[in-house]
Amino acid sequence: MTATLATGAFPKDSGIPMPTTQHILWFEVLPPLPAVRQVLVDHFAPHRRFHSVPYVSKEGEVEWESEGGFSLDYHIHTLTLPSESAILSYVSSLFPASSFGRGKPLWNVSLLRNEGEGKSAIVVNVALVVGDVSSFLEVLVGGLTDAHGSPLSPSHLRTVLRPSLPPTSLSALSHLPAYTSAHLRVLRKQLSPPDHATSIKPAHDPYIYTAQREIVLCPAVEFDTVKEIQKGLEAKLGVKVTVSEVLTAAVSGAVRRYLVARGDEVLKREGKNVRTRALLPFAYREARPAPPTTPGAPAPTDLDGYSNRWSFLSINLPVGEPDPLERVRKCKTELDLKRVLPEAAAQANVQRWTMGVVPEEIAGKTNLEGFTRHTLVLANVPFHHPSFPPGPLFFAGEPVISMHPVISSALPTATLFTYAGMLSANFVVDPEEWKDHESVGGFWVEELGELASVVGVSVGEDA
Numbered sequence: 001m002t003a004t005l006a007t008g009a010f011p012k013d014s015g016i017p018m019p020t021t022q023h024i025l026w027f028e029v030l031p032p033l034p035a036v037r038q039v040l041v042d043h044f045a046p047h048r049r050f051h052s053v054p055y056v057s058k059e060g061e062v063e064w065e066s067e068g069g070f071s072l073d074y075h076i077h078t079l080t081l082p083s084e085s086a087i088l089s090y091v092s093s094l095f096p097a098s099s100f101g102r103g104k105p106l107w108n109v110s111l112l113r114n115e116g117e118g119k120s121a122i123v124v125n126v127a128l129v130v131g132d133v134s135s136f137l138e139v140l141v142g143g144l145t146d147a148h149g150s151p152l153s154p155s156h157l158r159t160v161l162r163p164s165l166p167p168t169s170l171s172a173l174s175h176l177p178a179y180t181s182a183h184l185r186v187l188r189k190q191l192s193p194p195d196h197a198t199s200i201k202p203a204h205d206p207y208i209y210t211a212q213r214e215i216v217l218c219p220a221v222e223f224d225t226v227k228e229i230q231k232g233l234e235a236k237l238g239v240k241v242t243v244s245e246v247l248t249a250a251v252s253g254a255v256r257r258y259l260v261a262r263g264d265e266v267l268k269r270e271g272k273n274v275r276t277r278a279l280l281p282f283a284y285r286e287a288r289p290a291p292p293t294t295p296g297a298p299a300p301t302d303l304d305g306y307s308n309r310w311s312f313l314s315i316n317l318p319v320g321e322p323d324p325l326e327r328v329r330k331c332k333t334e335l336d337l338k339r340v341l342p343e344a345a346a347q348a349n350v351q352r353w354t355m356g357v358v359p360e361e362i363a364g365k366t367n368l369e370g371f372t373r374h375t376l377v378l379a380n381v382p383f384h385h386p387s388f389p390p391g392p393l394f395f396a397g398e399p400v401i402s403m404h405p406v407i408s409s410a411l412p413t414a415t416l417f418t419y420a421g422m423l424s425a426n427f428v429v430d431p432e433e434w435k436d437h438e439s440v441g442g443f444w445v446e447e448l449g450e451l452a453s454v455v456g457v458s459v460g461e462d463a
Contacts, residue, residue, distance in 0.1 A: 010371075011364040016209045016410050018106075019128040022091050023140065024404040030113050030120035031396035037076060039396050040109065043142040045072060051105055054129050067105060074101070075108040084118040088215045094125045095213045095408035095428075106130050119401060137383060137405075144393040144400070152388065185343055189314045194373040196275045198259055198266045198319075200434055202411060207372040210430055215406055218425040218441035221448055223418050225459055229448070232455025233328055241332060244380055246451065247416050247423075249331040251278075251378060252317040253324055253447035258440050267320065274320035278378040279312040279371065279411070282344045311347040314374065324450050368410065377413040381405060392420045 010016040044050045052064035081087050090112060100106050106127035114120040124140070145151050194204035226243060233241045255276065259267045267274050318330040383403070392399040400419075404426050407413045412429040425444055429437050445459070452459045 010368045010410060011361055014207070014209055014364075014368055014410075015211070016368070017095075017211075017408075019410075020095065020408050021126055021128060022094055022406045022408070023124040023126070023137075024087075024091060024406065025122045025124075025395055025400045026119040026402045026404075027121065027395075027398050028119060028401055029398050030111060031122070031398040033076070033078060033111060035396035036109070036111060036122065037072070039143040040072060040076070043139060047139060049105075049130050050107060053103060053105060067103070070105070074104070077108060077110045078113070079110060080113045080115050082114075083116045084114060084121075087112050087114060087121050087123075088217070091123055091406065092214050094123070095211070100125075100127065122395070137381070144395055146389040147391075147394060147399075149394070149397075152393070181342070185346070192314075192373065193275070195277055195375045196266050196270055198274065198276065198375070199262050199264050200255070200259070200412065200429075201276070201375045202372060202430070202433065204372045207368065207410075209410060210432060212430050212432055213408060213428050214431045214437060216427040216429065216437055216441050217404060218427070218444045220402065220422040220424045221445065221459060223421055223423045225452065225457060226423055226448070228457045229452050229455060232457055233325075233451070236455055237325065237329065239332070241328065242335070245328060245331045245335050247380055248278075248315070248317070248335060248378065249324070249328040250444065250447045250451060251414050251416075251425075252276075252319050252321075252327050252331065253450070254440060254444040255317065255376075256319045256321075257443035257446060258434075259319065261439065261443070262435065270320060272320040272322075276317045276319040277374045278315055278317050278376050278414075279374050280315060281377065281379050282311055282313050282347070311344065312370075312377070313344055313347065315378075317375070317378075324447070324454060328451070371410050374411060377407065377409050377411050378416075379405075379407060379413065380416040381418075383417060383419045390421070 048066065049064050051070040052066045055063055055065055079090065081090060090110070100108070107130055108125050110123045110125070112121045112123060141152050195201050197203070226246060230241055230243050230246050233246060256267075315334040316330070318327045321327045321330060392401060394400065402422065402424060403417065403419045404424055405415055405417055406426050406428055407415055408428060412427065412434065414425065414427050417424050417426075425441075427434075427437070427440050429440075431437055434440070449459045
């Protein structure tokens with residue numbers, strides 16, 4: 001998928017723009033423009049890809065061509081809006097990627113001052129080819145400090161956000177059985193039937209991209225509470241349970257609650273057999289020599305020496321399962337690392353093998369075919385490290401009260417994010433398909449609350 005990201009991961013005739021992420025940093029007091037600009041000078045401008053335009057080489061790799069006459073101020077916008085909801089509407093308007101100028105580097109920063117009650121925000125809008133959520137956060141963390149202005153170390157974040165991937169080579173006999181099985185699973189999933197057509201499932205054939213997307217911010221929950229739920233579930237089930245498994249089960253339960261509330265006929269008919277799957281982005285790094293410096297461009301940085309390598313893992317969401325404990329058990333089976341990691345390597349191998357052979361437009365059609373067989377994209381991004389100071393981090397001299405990365409894609413997305421001891425969640429959905437979409441935030445908290453009650457934990461939340 002790497003090469004097709006330069007012009008969009010899907011066929012041009014589908015009308016789907018390139019995937020983007022919008023990182024929302026919320027403030028009680030918006031930092032002054034000069035301070036924000038200085039952070040960008042110090043931590044964005046040194047990276048070549050922030051002042052370059054991507055193109056695809058013959059080998060299928062994304063390369064970077066420096067823009068002549070790069071202007072940092074071109075990428076900085078300021079706006080005054082009446083409320084937090086207006087800020088979210090503005091962010092939603094960025095999803096079609098039309099805010100990127102033709103032939104310009106694919107990113108911009110908006111300072112959004114709230115003239116009413118509530119928080120103001122800084123929104124960093126980035127095309128995924130410039131950096132997926134994880135790799136971009138490595139850049140962003142360089143601009144964050146503690147309350148005393150001391151910088152954080154990006155190397156800490158690399159450890160947190162970039163889990164090691166098993167070897168992708170099939171030459172090692174010790175890995176051969178696992179990887180052979182993983183490759184067969186990947187190929188089988190490519191040919192699997194599409195998900196059942198519930199009220200939130202976009203049509204598979206023909207797929208029509210509506211470009212309508214709205215953000216639902218769920219109430220935040222203390223991350224320590226989630227860990228207490230995790231420990232309680234381990235005791236209840238008698239097996240090791242990970243936080244990712246708990247959160248995936250909670251998303252499944254929230255979706256189930258939404259479908260039940262909507263009186264979904266497909267869920268009623270299929271029951272436990274309803275097929276609802278999620279695509280999990282799996283990003284990892286592949287080091288390669290940094291491209292040579294062009295005249296007038298800064299020297300390549302460590303980030304520029306990496307190639308974004310990422311794929312999607314397909315997992316079943318137990319939306320049809322009425323028992324919350326059974327949903328956790330089934331998510332544990334789906335996310336078993338002994339299966340998931342080899343499958344991630346297998347998926348990456350399949351992409352690598354075909355990228356240099358298959359024309360870009362055909363690769364885009366393949367991506368679209370695989371995407372539209374699924375119901376949503378689910379991303380879980382942990383943004384915490386033992387070395388980070390307690391409480392909020394600071395950006396341009398002001399504390400970041402909360403942070404939300406939101407992802408625009410061909411499918412609805414659910415993104416989970418841990419920051420400053422709080423777990424936040426957001427859904428990006430098509431409001432025409434997700435009727436009463438604001439309710440899903442409440443269903444998310446209700447599902448966590450039910451899991452907590454099963455193990456005797458109380459749940460507190462923040463708006």
